[in-house]
Amino acid sequence: MKNQGMSFKLMLEESDGPADFETAISATGLGKFNLLLLLIAIPSGWAQVFDTKAMSYVSPVAQCDLQLTLENKGLLNAITYIGILSSGFIWGFLADSYGRKKLLVACYLLDTVFILSAGISQSFTMLLISKYFAGFIMNGPTAILISLLSEFHSSTHRARFFLCQGLFSNMANVILPVMAWFFFKQNLDVVIEGLELHNWNFYILLSALPSVISGFAHLLLPESPKFLMSVGRNEEAMDVFRKVYSWNTGEDPESYPIKVLVDETDSKTDVENNNSDVKDVKASGGGFKEKAWNVVSLFCPPHLWIIIFLSAVQMGYKMGLNSLKNWLPQLFTAMNDFVEANGRNGEFCMVLDTMAHNHKNVSADCVVNYNNSDVYTNLMIVQSANIFSFLLTGWVINRLGNKNLFIILGAISGACGGAIYFATNSVTVVVLSTVLTAVSAVNAVVFNVSVVELLPTRLRTMAISLTRLIGLVETIVGNMIFPYLLKSGCAPPFLYVGIITVGCSFIALFLPKEKNLA
Known part of the structure; x- marks a missing residue:
């Protein structure tokens, strides 16, 4: 990593102009920060899978408690997707306006609230409404997370990172039947404060765990430097680059080889950078x-x-x-x-x-x-x-x-x-x-x-x-x-x-x- 930092320092000395995003993120190297990012991305990916697939495991076990017909089960399988569809492109607009980090934290924690609401549901209607809003909210972090992850990696490492993230996220499809095997192999009825909770209620409540972890974990991450540069907040972006560089290389943040960033809000700079x-x-x-x-x-x-x-x-x-x-x-x-x-x-x-x-x-x-x-x-x-x-x-x-x-x-x-x-x-x-x-x-x-x-x-x-x-x-x-x-x-x-x-x-x-x- 030290050699990588030195190569970028030499390259910068040969260049008269400020660095663009790709040059700046490449200079941060690849190390502990990227590993942390991958670890946080795993529960974030699981949260999406749990939101969209959990109902297909719940409906066969909840059919007596909620008096479910086949049509009811079809609606439960579809309702999260309906929520995702109805939120449309609103999250992309909000993420481009207010940043990635704030929305990721807010969305995952809101998703947790609606999953917990689904987990204590006492009727088909309450379960349906809760899962609809969980889907509505989950559409946000699903799209925003992709942007955030890509904006902390150079083009050299981006594809490999997404391959690893996708591989680990796919494990959620195996975790769901493991959870079902643990909860659904026995009858479980508990009354808490007037709420009658069954094994499927606890299954849904546990499925909120990835969203809880993701919501708080994203507090540990800085805002996307690409977003900060795109809105003219280059000093803040530079601070992020320095922190990432220090995490990855173990060097002092001030030794980060790049000192000036391109002003992406300046049309003249865009033309000069071809x-x-x-x-x-x-x-x-x-x-x-x-x-x-x-x-x-x-x-x-x-x-x-x-x-x-x-x-x-x-x-x-x-x-x-x-x-x-x-x-x-x-x-x-x-x-x-x-x-x-x-x-x-x-x-x-x-x-x-x-x-x-x-x-x-x-x-x-x-x-x-x-x-x-x-x-x-x-x-x-x-x-x-x-x-x-x-x-x-x-x-x-x-x-x-x-x-x-x-x-x-x-x-x-x-x-x-x-x-x-x-x-x-x-x-x-x-x-x-x-x-x-x-x-x-x-x-x-x-x-x-x-x-x-x-x-x-x-x-x-x-x-x-x-x-x-x-x-x-x-x-x-x-x-x-x-x-x-x-x-x-x-x-x-x-x-x-x-x-x-x-x-x-x-x-x-x-x-x-x-x-x-x-």
């Missing part, structure tokens, strides 16, 4: 006109056709596979209940018919089967596949290419989803679900890479935001209609997943192979 993006903005008559033209050009040929195909692919993929993955805890519970009631495995169609019949009217004598260790063991196996697939993503993409890989993996995941219909035992369902989960995790990464490579730099952020928005809508729709498909018969839900996913792969055939279209 900032082409800023020049384009000036030439077009201002930032607003440039952004407006970017929006228009996104929906004009040749980009229009790419957006249409990408949106169609995203739409089908999220409606099909995301819905099925969110319903896996319920499907494994139904299989386990069938074995407990009949003493044998049954054909999957028989299991689903029994489940649909039991959910037509939730009676007062409803009983939850707490001999359910197999349910959560199966889910741990399925969710562990996400971690291994994440490790293989970069290696596979480089060898097959984005388009070819997306088509192949889409076909495999669609085939696995449809093949569940023919399963005759729980082992077959676990194997097919594991392959489906692993393949779809890789394909989600491939899709984002495809968006980046098929569109020019000035349109990428808007395109990713648009496709993410479409994905949220379709995840909500898919979770809402899946219970109706389950009630309509055995074949419809799985043929629906198979056909719609394979159809997405067919649509992907029409995506161009060119990269970075102008």
